[in-house]
Amino acid sequence: MADKGLDPQDWAAFRAEARRMLEASIDQLEQAAERPWQPVPEDLQARYEIGQGGDLVSRIERDVLPHHGGNIHPRFWGWVQGTGLASDLIAGMAGAVINGNLGGRDHGAVRMERAVIDWTRAKMGMPEGSSGVLVTGTSQATVIAFQAARVKVLEGVRKDGQGTARLVAYAGEGVHNATLKAVELLGIGSANLRKVPLINGRMDVDALRAMVAEDKAAGALPFLVVGTAGSVDLGLFDDLDALADAAADEGLWLHVDGAFGAWTRIAEEPYRSLSDGIGRAHSIALDFHKWMYVGYDCGLVLISDEAAHRAAFAARPSYLEGADRGLAGGDPWFCDYGIDLSRGNRALKVWCALEMNGEDAFSDAITDNCRMAALMAETVKAQPNMALGMEAVSNVCVFTARVDLEPEAQSALNAEIAQSLQENGEAVFSTTRIGGVMMLRAAITNHRTRPADIGAAVAAVARLAEV
Numbered sequence: 263m264a265d266k267g268l269d270p271q272d273w274a275a276f277r278a279e280a281r282r283m284l285e286a287s288i289d290q291l292e293q294a295a296e297r298p299w300q301p302v303p304e305d306l307q308a309r310y311e312i313g314q315g316g317d318l319v320s321r322i323e324r325d326v327l328p329h330h331g332g333n334i335h336p337r338f339w340g341w342v343q344g345t346g347l348a349s350d351l352i353a354g355m356a357g358a359v360i361n362g363n364l365g366g367r368d369h370g371a372v373r374m375e376r377a378v379i380d381w382t383r384a385k386m387g388m389p390e391g392s393s394g395v396l397v398t399g400t401s402q403a404t405v406i407a408f409q410a411a412r413v414k415v416l417e418g419v420r421k422d423g424q425g426t427a428r429l430v431a432y433a434g435e436g437v438h439n440a441t442l443k444a445v446e447l448l449g450i451g452s453a454n455l456r457k458v459p460l461i462n463g464r465m466d467v468d469a470l471r472a473m474v475a476e477d478k479a480a481g482a483l484p485f486l487v488v489g490t491a492g493s494v495d496l497g498l499f500d501d502l503d504a505l506a507d508a509a510a511d512e513g514l515w516l517h518v519d520g521a522f523g524a525w526t527r528i529a530e531e532p533y534r535s536l537s538d539g540i541g542r543a544h545s546i547a548l549d550f551h552k553w554m555y556v557g558y559d560c561g562l563v564l565i566s567d568e569a570a571h572r573a574a575f576a577a578r579p580s581y582l583e584g585a586d587r588g589l590a591g592g593d594p595w596f597c598d599y600g601i602d603l604s605r606g607n608r609a610l611k612v613w614c615a616l617e618m619n620g621e622d623a624f625s626d627a628i629t630d631n632c633r634m635a636a637l638m639a640e641t642v643k644a645q646p647n648m649a650l651g652m653e654a655v656s657n658v659c660v661f662t663a664r665v666d667l668e669p670e671a672q673s674a675l676n677a678e679i680a681q682s683l684q685e686n687g688e689a690v691f692s693t694t695r696i697g698g699v700m701m702l703r704a705a706i707t708n709h710r711t712r713p714a715d716i717g718a719a720v721a722a723v724a725r726l727a728e729v
Contacts, residue, residue: 282319284351290327290334291348294710298687299332332690336710337719340684340692342494342522342552345708350557353614357607364396364605366582366595375596375609381616382548383564385527386520387541393568395599396560396608400521401440403547403563406600408444408486410545410565410574411515415485420574423449430454430477433488434465434500438519440547441488454482463498463655465489467508474512487514491537492523495694496651497635497658497705499523502539509544518543521561522552522707523656528621530629536656553628553657553707556611563600571599627709631657634706634716641720647727648720651696657706662699663727673700679726689719 270276290297309325333343362371379394397403408431413419416427429450433441435457445455456477458470474484487509489500502518509516518524518540525548526537540546544567550560565571576598578584585591597603616624638659642648651660662672663679676693677700683689691702702723 279319283322286319286323286327287351291346291351294334294345295336297328297330298335298337299330299684299690300328300687301685302329332684333708334710335690336708336712337689337715338708339704339706339711340680340690342705342707344549344551344553344555344558345710346557347555347615347619347709349614349618350611352618353611354557356614357610360607362607362610364607364609365597365603366584366592367589368592369589371607371610372592372596374607374613378609378612379562379564382562386524386546386548386564387527388543388546388564388566389541391568392564392566393571393599394562394564395596396562396605397600397602398559399551399561400438400519400547400549401443401561402601403561404440404444404517404519405447406563406571406575407517407545407547407565408448408450410567410570411486411517412448412450413574414515414567414570415483417573428454428482429486430456430482430484431486431488432456432458432470432473432484432514434458434490435460436493436495437488437490438494438521440521441519463493463496463652465500465505467501467504470505470508471512474514484512485515487512487516489516489518489543490523491518491520491526491540492656494521494705495658495696495703496660497523497654497656499526499536499656502537502542504539506539506542515544516542517545517547520546520548522549524548525553525624525628526656528625528628529632530625533629533632533656550608550612550615553631554612554615554624555627555707555709556615560608560611575599575601628657631706631708631711634711634713635659635704637713638704638706638716638720641716645720645724648724651694651699651701659704659706660694660696660701662701663723669697669699675727676700676702679723682726683719683722688722689715691719691723 332338364371383392446452458465477484489502489505491499526533546564548562550556551558584593635654635657639654642661647664647666649662649665680691680693691704693700694703
């Protein structure tokens with residue numbers, strides 16, 4: 263039997279099919295406003311069973327493209343998810359045919375990742391020479407940053423383990439779950455992540471200092487404080503300059519969870535100043551796939567101390583030995599700065615997005631998202647029975663549909679409205695709790711949202727609230 267291999271036997275036929283797929287993909291982008299999330303058909307899993315073959319592009323058009331997660335739609339605000347970009351389509355094609363592995367070695371994609379890291383470092387205000395590596399997202403970035411902090415304070419921990427040392431980390435009440443997972447994964451333990459009370463949505467720095475003193479007196483080793491740039495529920499920001507001062511005084515590593523809020527660094531005022539001081543952090547975790555809108559997945563960890571970053575992960579067995587020249591050259595290798603050896607070309611999506619659109623376009627979009635949250639807040643306040651959970655600080659608006667009801671009834675109504683609007687395709691809100699009431703929450707990281715979408719969504723809430 264002739265070996266057909268896995269490349270197309272008829273390149274002309276493949277070219278025609280690829281063009282059909284390209285047209286369907288462009289239709290999906292162009293018609294995003296007409297394609298909201300929809301409930302998944304009961305038989306969809308059966309349609310995905312392996313081995314059915316047939317016209318692949320037609321199957322994708324029928325069974326794949328319509329059943330997305332909703333975040334491409336202009337009225338998707340339920341969770342902090344990016345909307346994707348047309349440039350992702352270009353990047354995806356280039357990335358597929360290059361098939362780069364960015365663990366290391368000397369090829370163009372590695373140089374591109376370094377350029378993307380350095381651009382981001384400069385925008386965050388971190389010093390030249392700071393290190394970084396692109397990762398799946400902030401959850402992975404957090405683990406990498408915490409490990410660098412841990413190795414910095416316990417130099418032998420990679421070989422000998424943590425032993426009897428009791429490391430203690432600090433974060434504000436309501437910190438993202440990525441921080442909790444990281445301290446658990448690294449063996450620090452969730453009981454050693456101390457939650458610092460908040461004052462007006464910000465970590466109480468005086469309380470932090472008192473807790474550190476208490477733990478030192480008890481023989482523990484405080485080593486890390488986590489600041490928040492954009493809280494997941496309300497879009498709030500810690501006073502990062504005050505945290506940097508406290509970290510310096512107390513000998514702590516300052517990490518900033520900037521999953522989406524770090525990108526206020528390229529927004530217009532008054533939003534840019536929300537993240538003042540972020541460049542003083544020892545490490546920052548952020549995502550491009552949230553408030554930079556690029557396709558999933560694409561996150562980044564930045565670490566100001568390159569030596570500490572490398573010390574936490576570098577390991578070169580013989581089969582990864584570098585060379586002075588040739589493909590095995592190109593030191594440093596990214597596998598020395600994180601968990602992954604095999605790594606895709608995430609930088610290509612960011613590079614294409616910035617080259618196609620320009621930095622100013624992202625500044626405008628991020629600023630506009632904050633203005634859309636403020637517009638939603640004003641629209642809510644104009645409704646007779648609605649009320650804000652709190653004023654919109656950045657890009658998050660939280661409100662209740664019927665403030666005149668008892669808390670339990672408000673919660674039930676708000677939850678029902680969120681589900682109904684998701685199911686009928688009008689808008690996607692999520693919910694969160696403030697003061698014992700489950701409220702509607704809009705986290706606007708959507709470059710397709712326009713004022714008309716805000717007005718229509720609030721009107722839809724008002725309509726359902728009167729039922």
